[in-house]
């Protein structure tokens with residue numbers, strides 16, 4: 001077993017306020033310099049030269065896995081992608097034995113996605129590499145929270161979010177994205193409304209700065225940002241809403257509702273989207289929909305996170 005590893009980004013709270021500010025500063029700098037052709041200044045393209053980033057994904061992913069790969073490559077790192085299917089994991093190798101095998105190849109960062117909450121803490125004592133949580137069960141997905149907030153800041157044109165109200169609509173109880181994005185929003189002073197049926201948004205989610213609302217119109221009326229969540233069918237065990245059509249008619253967002261209840265609001269979604277369930281096509285085609293910007297900002301946030309873990313924080 002290697003020594004306990006101190007470089008980790010597993011929960012939003014692993015970053016101090018100063019480190020969080022540093023992360024956003026770096027991500028904006030990368031966005032300014034790498035947007036467009038993705039080139040960027042030479043010294044930044046070599047920030048992670050000679051470093052090995054291992055993306056270890058036990059759950060399906062498009063956005064997160066690809067953007068970690070793009071982020072690492074833009075900074076000059078070597079990248080290895082491992083998914084459970086197609087490796088010795090499929091022959092029964094345990095998570096820890098897999099990490100011990102990877103450890104022998106001297107990685108600098110292990111980016112882990114796993115279906116079980118706490119998996120990143122489980123592997124951390126078994127590697128000298130930094131551990132970065134790319135989603136663990138329904139508990140956390142910190143880089144998604146950071147990229148969501150970076151996207152809001154750009155759309156709203158201010159960095160502090162005091163006075164900003166964000167509605168998070170849908171399957172909150174099963175959503176690691178909701179938990180991480182709420183944690184970042186709380187740090188920046190935003191007010192949150194959690195909106196959905198009682199089975200997805202139980203009362204105990206209410207907290208200082210967090211209101212629970214069970215009616216879509218009341219929940220989104222007048223807000224600045226609406227984040228629509230996917231129904232996490234793979235995590236439902238006995239908690240169901242009924243049919244997808246019924247869900248869409250009560251909690252789905254369409255252009256008519258957006259125009260009537262929150263016409264100035266921007267609409268976000270972490271993806272993947274169930275079209276016609278949480279979001280209608282007309283909203284996805286509207287300029288207020290920021291889904292593409294979220295994906296693009298994911299690259300800059302992940303560049304910043306990898307850079308901070310490998311090269312240290314300026315805070």
Ligand code: CP
Pocket residue numbers: 060061062063064065135141144270271272
């Ligand atoms: N938002 C998100 O985590 O998407 P993926 O599951 O495609 O990575």
